[in-house]
Amino acid sequence: xxxxxxxxxxxxxxxxxxxxxxxxxxxxxxxxxxxxxxxxxxxxxxxxxxxxxxxxxxxxxxxxxxxxxxxxxxxxxxxxxxxxxxxxxxxxxxxxxxxxxxxxxxxxxxxxxxxxxxxxxxxxxxxxxxxxxxxxxxxxxxxxxxxxxxxxxxxxxxxxxxxxxxx
Numbered sequence: 001x002x003x004x005x006x007x008x009x010x011x012x013x014x015x016x017x018x019x020x021x022x023x024x025x026x027x028x029x030x031x032x033x034x035x036x037x038x039x040x041x042x043x044x045x046x047x048x049x050x051x052x053x054x055x056x057x058x059x060x061x062x063x064x065x066x067x068x069x070x071x072x073x074x075x076x077x078x079x080x081x082x083x084x085x086x087x088x089x090x091x092x093x094x095x096x097x098x099x100x101x102x103x104x105x106x107x108x109x110x111x112x113x114x115x116x117x118x119x120x121x122x123x124x125x126x127x128x129x130x131x132x133x134x135x136x137x138x139x140x141x142x143x144x145x146x147x148x149x150x151x152x153x154x155x156x157x158x159x160x161x162x163x164x165x166x167x
Contacts, residue, residue: 020049020050020051021050022050022051022052022053023047023050023051023052023053023074023075023149023152024052024053024055024070024072024073024074024075025042025052025053025054025055025073025074025075025076025077025145026055026057026063026066026067026073026075026076026077026078027039027054027055027056027057027077028057028058028059028060028062028063028076028077028078028079028082028088028091029058029077029078029079029082029109030058030059030079030081030082030083031079031111032058034079034109034111034133035056038054038077038141039054041138041141041142042054042141042142042145045142045145047146047149047150047153048153052145052149055070055073058082059082059083059087060082060083060084060087060088060090060091063076063078063091064091064094064095067095067099067101067104068099071099071101071104073104074104074105074148074149074152075104075105075106075107075145075148075149075152076091076095076104076105076106076107077107077109077131077141077145078091078092078106078107078108078109079109079110079111080108080109080110080121081110081111088108088110089108089121089125092106092108092125092126092127093125096126102126103152103155103156103159104152105128105129105148105149105151105152106126106127106128106129107127107128107129107130107131107144107145107148108121108125108127108129108130108131109130109131109132109133110130110131110132110133111132111133111134118130128148128151129144129147129148131144
């Protein structure tokens, strides 16, 4: 009986330049170390032969400005607690309601265990995943980003089909 093996290796070696546009991933967190670790974890990350471009923001206002200027941002890895205890949640509401952007995939991340009930947050806020900083392993973060990019890609493909059909 043969075993199936899955690899987390990128389809392109890290030193192979891609000619395709990178997926934009926004890291919004007030802790510099979190940016550093996230960038190390996703350094050689490719999805569908496209690299990722990691953009750092350190508060909610910067995150909103970045999304406003780049509505094609694919994924946001968003801290709940930045300049206030609810800054990340306010960013989620603003993106979904004020910007009417339901395409960007939002991975909410928290390092404040017990601050808020995760189930309540998932029910009340239009997020796509919730990651605990203290329990997130490197591979878990890579997996969450992969799933988010796949979902974003599917939304873009469906949108393209709808645009084509209405033309």
